[in-house]
Amino acid sequence: MMQDTISLIKPLDTIAMDKCQIRLDNLTKPLNSLYSFEHLARQLSGITYNPRPRSLKKSIIIMAADHGVAAEEPCVFSKQEVILQKIHNISRGSAAVNIFADHVAADLVLVDMGIIANIPPLPLVRNEKIASGTKNITQGPAMTREEAIKAIEIGIRVASETIKKGSQVLGLGEVGVANAISSTAIIACYSQRPLTELVGKTADSSIDFLDKKISFIRRAITVNTPNIDDPIDVLSKLGGYETAGLVGIILGAASGGAAIVLDGLATSTAALLAVKLAPQVKDYLIGSHFPPEPAHKASLDLIGIPAYLHLNISSGEGVGAALGLSLLNASLHVLNDMKTFGEAEVSVAHDGPGALKQDKNVKDE
Structure with missing residues (x-):
């Protein structure tokens, strides 16, 4: 596929x-x-x-999954509970992304690719769970190659179905625990910048935790030895189910002739991998904003596309993508x-x- x-x-x-x-x-x-x-x-x-x-019909697709490397972080269980509450909030239409999506008249769907918790049937939530979180990348591969490909194919299918319903622009978002570590590890494989210039304070970490994050990323790359000439190998060893799903969304959107608006770090990481798989995807990508993570800008630089908004947003969820959609409306x-x-x-x-x-x-x- x-x-x-x-x-x-x-x-x-x-x-x-x-x-x-x-x-x-x-x-x-x-x-x-x-x-x-x-x-x-x-x-x-x-x-x-x-x-x-x-007037172009718009949709925002949020991919959700947890990461096994979260076991290395403090307060992991409380963070997983927060993620579950965030998903329920989105399903009720009460989250920031719902408000911004309404503002730009975008449909919204959240796809559970691998949240640890069992999510009951909810409005706006689609169950495509591959597993309850990835494995800990500091100890071995995040997932099998087969799982990575399966997740990509799910994303392709979701994008195709969304386009068939009339959407011509797809905004991307993500929800999950510890995806910043995973995404930064992937970008570090391709960037010439030292890790100290890629790792920044994010919504799920404190300044004191930055050195530990760098050590986790360095260990993950050393343990897994990803082959940068094989994007699927990099994805399966260091990525998340939501990252793989986002890669599929991007490939599926481009193949269906739809524009793709990125959000933050996880989405730009997926975009980088998608471009490694299919360089022609680049022309369909639109950056939205610059979140606090330095790795996001590094990823956009590697792809060769700009972002436009400096708003210090770190919420994820697709909020930045929704704001990017407003720029398209204006244009x-x-x-x-x-x-x-x-x-x-x-x-x-x-x-x-x-x-x-x-x-x-x-x-x-």
């Missing part, structure tokens, strides 16, 4: 992108002055094969609701860069 999915990923439509750029250049503003919004509008035109995409309003010089009957530039690209004849027929 995975290779078939990868084979369906098409390059972006450069003809649509060029037509989109002509309109952007002719909107009543200085050339390139809405820089990031113009970049996003152009990218969406290429993904949708439409020079003027308008499409720029593209469709601003008038061109010709439509507004405003003079075009007579000198400078604008004179070469602006034409009063660019307007709606």
